[in-house]
Every structure is written in structure tokens, then in C-alpha cells.
Amino acid sequence: MFINIKDLCFGYNRSKNDIIHHFDLEIKQGEIVSILGESGSGKTTILRLLSGLEIPSHGNISINETLMVSDHTFVPPEKRGIGMVFQDYALFPHMTAGENIEFGLKGLRRKERKARVEEVLELVNMSEFKKRYPHEMSGGQQQRIALARALAPKPSLLLLDEPFSNLDAELQVKIRDELRDIIKQTGITSIFVTHDVADSRALADRIVTMHNGIVSDQKTVQLTR
């Protein structure tokens, strides 16, 4: 399996109840998985554990045969090669769209960096917005830049945290389809969390449901498309 999560447990320092209880999940390469649950169900925590922003109290995560975290190893977020689109996009306000995208492209030559920035801007259809600052763009435009920024370093896995929660309903449907096209076009393995069943159905190959603050049961629904 491309991604292997085994027996993952997590709780915040001072609370007695674990937020994540013995969570298991396997994902194939190129698959788009949606984690569906109400707020407080721990679905965002799963993304943060995958990206290395939180450290589990127990359990293993491996991606593409590489052990990311276990009882004896911990790979810090900057070394994991995982792209993440944050709920509020987290575009750096002091950098233009182009600079935001370029930020993750270290280790490349200047020319290659510029070319890659153009490439992903084109992918999300935002080429003319390269010089704009985040506050000069609409919510939907910011989201596309955030997606481009996450995709630019060619991560092995893309995480999206409530990708549509900041958009109005009309825009949501349009962006959802675009997002699906972009992800499919790149063929990248993706996980996104949402509380909206319609989003899950429209975007995901597979839906994992989380419940009531704890991962009680895993209902994996195979969809036929």
C-alpha cells in the first residue's frame, strides 16, 4: 500500500480522552480519499499527524515504504514531502502569489524555479495573478494559489483541510469540479477532510467516516463512478 496508517493514537497534553483511538487506514497510490465527519471528530487531527505537525502518542505512519513516524522515529514536517492546503489557505501576506509558490521550491535553480511557478500557475488557471498579494485576491483565487503552492514541490501526497468551507455555495460547486480535474490531471494521491457529504461524494474515490470525537468505526464506502 502507498500509505499505511497503523494503530494511531493521539491526545492533547492535558485532556484525558484521546482524540484519535487506534486509527487504521490504507490508501492506494493515486487514490482520492475523503475523511467525513462532524466538527470535533478528529478528522483534521489525522491530517496534522500525517503532515507531522502533531506527534502521535502511539502508532505508525509510512508513506511510499518510508516510515514517517513510529515509537522510534519521527520525520519532521519539512522533510516529509507532503503538500497541504490549509482551511484558511495560510498564504503568506507579505509575499505575492508567485513568491508564495516559489517559497517551497528550494534546491532548484532559479530558472527551473521560475518555470515551475509558471507551470503550476497555469495548472490552476491563475497565470495573470502572479504579482498579486493575497489580500488583492478573492477567496476562490486565494484557494487556487494555495493549491498551486502545495503542488509546486511535487509532493507525494496532498492534504486538503475543509477545502470549501470558506467559499460561498455557488462558488463551491464550480471550484469542486475544477479541483477534481486538477488533482486527477496530476495523478497525486490526495486526502481531504470535510463535513459535507455532497463534497465527499463529488470528489472522492473512497469515503472514510469518523464519529463523535473518537474514531469509533470506519465505514469505508466504495463508490462506483
Place this chain on the structure above:
Amino acid sequence: MKLHHIKSQYKNIWTWLSILIVLLILIPNATILVNFFTKEAESWDHIQTYILPELLTNTSLLLLFTGLLTILIGTSLAWLVAAYDFPFRRFFKWGLILPLAIPPYIAGYTYNGILNYTGVIQTTLRNQFQMEVNQSFFDILTLPGAIGIFTLFLYPYVYTMTYAFLSQQSATLIENARLLGRNATEIYFRIIIPITRGAIVGGVSLVLLEVLNDYGVVKYFGVPTFSTAIFQTWFGMGELNSAIKLSATVMFIVFGLLILEKVLRGRKKYSYTTSKVRPLEPITLTGVKRWVTFSYCALIFIIGFLVPFIQLVDWMFLTFHKVASTEFLELITNSILVATIGASMIVAFSLVIGNFARMHQGLMARSFARVTILGYSIPGAVIAVGISTVFIQLDQFLFGFYEALGIPATLHLSTSLFMLISAYVIRFLAIGYNSIEAGFDKIGTTFTEASRTLGMNVTKTFFKVDLPMMKGPLISGFMLAFIEILKELPLTLILRPFNFDTLSTKAFQYASDEQIHEAALPSLVIVLVSGLAIYFFYHVLEKEPK
């Protein structure tokens, strides 16, 4: 969480730097407490029997009455400005903070100069009206006089905190009380005072810490307190160990005050948790009330700022040709030098600890954040005792090293500017830290996290993402710390290298040598810089849309 995870999480340069800074703050203070119990002091018995009772009485009286009077003036002004509209209200909003620009010691000798036999009031009465007055009515160099000076020039601490609370948090409560038919006085005593308890206690504890810290006023007014006694035993009697014991006694008083503050604040149950708070809409006053309110605010502003300011300007013109010399330029250079280095270090240290504290939410991070605030509660004279003790020991420890280098084995570190600047950092770190912590709170952690998922480590993220976003808090933290250092007196007096004078020490020295007029120029520079900062922080920044 497993141990190795904790280790890998903490194993970076930020942790080590933070530990180092916290030790710098803790060691001098801990030295005092340890030495209190271990060191013998020759005259301690004598001090305990003959001096300590007076110190305790004076200090208690100063704290009690300054506390009560600043609450009375601070809260009443805050209430009037927050709840009512009257002429010049918008000016008073920040103008009433201006007395804070005049350090109490400068205000003290200025008022004495206005009121004494040769001062403007008595000479006018004598020359224009042939009136000789009873000197005791005009003598402010007494304990009540000191209380008056502290009250007039420190009440803004209570005023600003209470005003901020009232204008933002109290709208619904006050409007309900009005609807229920209560008049202004009833609302003031039954609603305002109780709900603003937290803010008042916060403000008044700052006032009390300033009173404990003061050396200039009590020395000039001849009211013995701990600060003057520490100077006296240390330099007059040459007894560092007695000074240490006195310092430790002050620290116990400070801890007592801090515990009292915690208890009095209760569990902050009076503040709303929702972000949907409505600002209080002031009601327009009419008739007599309008002018009574205006006169009260104007009176406080005039005696708290305008009168001493004009007097200083007048004296400055009298003595400008004499005081403004190359020596004065040197004073300015010295002041700017120590304040710039000190404030830069404060900002840098605050960034390190602030960044550490927000990345690690544990007990260690929280206690580190608390320690940075410790220094601000400890009076300057006490910090001076602690830090000299440590530096002298350090010098003695390095004697061999000095000899090996071929330089004379004397006290190098403990006679250097380095010691003075370290003391500033300890005392004012809280000022920079508050501003930087607020900045970090505002930007949150998502940008940092985004940067790390894009392949940058903690340190690179700090310089490329966090730092550029923190420009505002950095500048304000620097400015606030700079001004505090500029005004500072007791630490500078004790710890400055031989023949090194700053604006504040020179002003105080002029005044102590009965050259009050000459003190005006250096005092005015301090007042102007502080006043401009108040204008900037409370007027210019307030207007900007949030």
C-alpha cells in the same frame, strides 16, 4: 508522548537560547534570595531594630494611599471619558495619559521648584501682592507630598486599563442599568467599579510596583524607603550583605503584592468570552454637568502635565546657553547608546522566548513566559544588588583568566556598560515580550505550519515567514523598551560605569545639587520623547482601522 519524541521536538537552538535567557534573569534574583538566608551581615541587627520599622511604615503608607488615590482618579476619568461626550473628549482620551510621560522624579523636583520660596508662585505673591505665606503650606517635600506626586503621575496606568475595559466590554451592562432607571453615580459605584475590578487591580498593581521601584522621588523628598536604604547601606555603609537582606525583604513584599493581585482579580469571571462585544456609545452631556466634567478632566491634565511641562520649558530657556554644550551632546549619545543596545537585546530575547513558547505548549514554555515578566516586578535597586553580586563573583572567577591574558586582574565586567545593559534587559524584558507575544498570538501558527509543510525548518521559517510578519510588534516593542530605559533612574545610578552619565542621571544630579533650572533641558528631552510615544501609541494607532 514518548521521551524521544519530546527530545526531538525540543532539540533545537531555540530551546537552548531560551534556557540561557531565562537563566540570565533568574540567577541574579535567586542570588539575592539565597544570600538572604546564608550570608551574615554585620549591621543587619541594627537595621532591623532601628531602620526597618520606619521603612515598612513609609512604604506601606506610600503604597496604600497612592493605590487608593490612583484608583479614585484613574477610574473616574476612565468612566467619564468612556461613557460621556463633552468638550475636548477626544483629546482627553489620550491627553490624560500624558502625565505618564513625566517620570515622577522629574515631576517631583519640578513641583518643588514651582512651590518653594524662590518658585514662581511665592515670588509672584511676594512681589505683586506683598504676601508672605506660611512655608509649611508650600512644603511638598514630605510623605504626603510624595504620595501626591506618585498619584498625579502614575494614575494613567489605572486610567488606560480601566478605559480599555469599559469602552469595549461594558456596553450591554451599562445600558441595561440605565434602562433600569439607575443614575450615573449609582451606576459608577454599583456597576462600573465591580465589573472593572480586574482592570483596576491590574492597573493599580503596576502603580504600586512603580512606587516600590522609585528612588528619585523618595530620595529627593527625604522619605526613607527600601530603595534609599539599599543605596545607603551599600554605598554609605559599604555593606553589600545588608543591602542584599533589604533587597530580599522587598522581594517578599513584591511576591505578596503579586499574590494579592491574583486573589483580587479572582477568576476573571467579569469578562466576556465572545468576540461579539459592542463598543460603549457615549451620551452627550448638557448644561452644568458638561462643564463640570470638562473642568475635572482639564484640571487633572493641567496639573498632571501642562504646568510641569511649561515650567520645564521656562527653565530650559533660562539655562539653555549654559547646559547645551558638548557635554550635553555626550549625555544624549550615552542615553541613545544604552537605550538602543538594551532595547535591541530585549526585542531579540523576546522573539526567542516568544517563538519557543508558541511552538511548545508545555509547562516549560509557560513558565519561561512567566519568568520574562518577573524582572518587571522587581525594583531597580534590588536588581542592581543582584546583578552586581553575580558580576563581581564572575570577575573574581575570571581573575586567573585576566592574568593569563596579561591584563590587570581587577573588576572588568562589573565596571562595564555590559552589566548596566544586562540589568536593563532583566528589568524591561516584560515590556518587549508583551508586545511580541501579542504579535505572535495575532499571526497564529498556520503560516508557520504552512511553511514547514513546504520544506522549511523551524529556523528558516522564522526568518522568512515569522519575522517579516512581526514587523509591527517588533517596532512597538523596541520603542516601548527604549523609552523605559531612557527614563530609568535607580539602575542607571547604581550600575553605570565611572563618569558615565545619561539624561536621567544628569537631570537627577542637577536637581539634587539644587540646580533645578539646569535639570530642565535633559528632563525635557525625556518628557518629549515619551510624550511623542504616547501620542503615537494611544492616538495614531487607535485611529487606524483594525
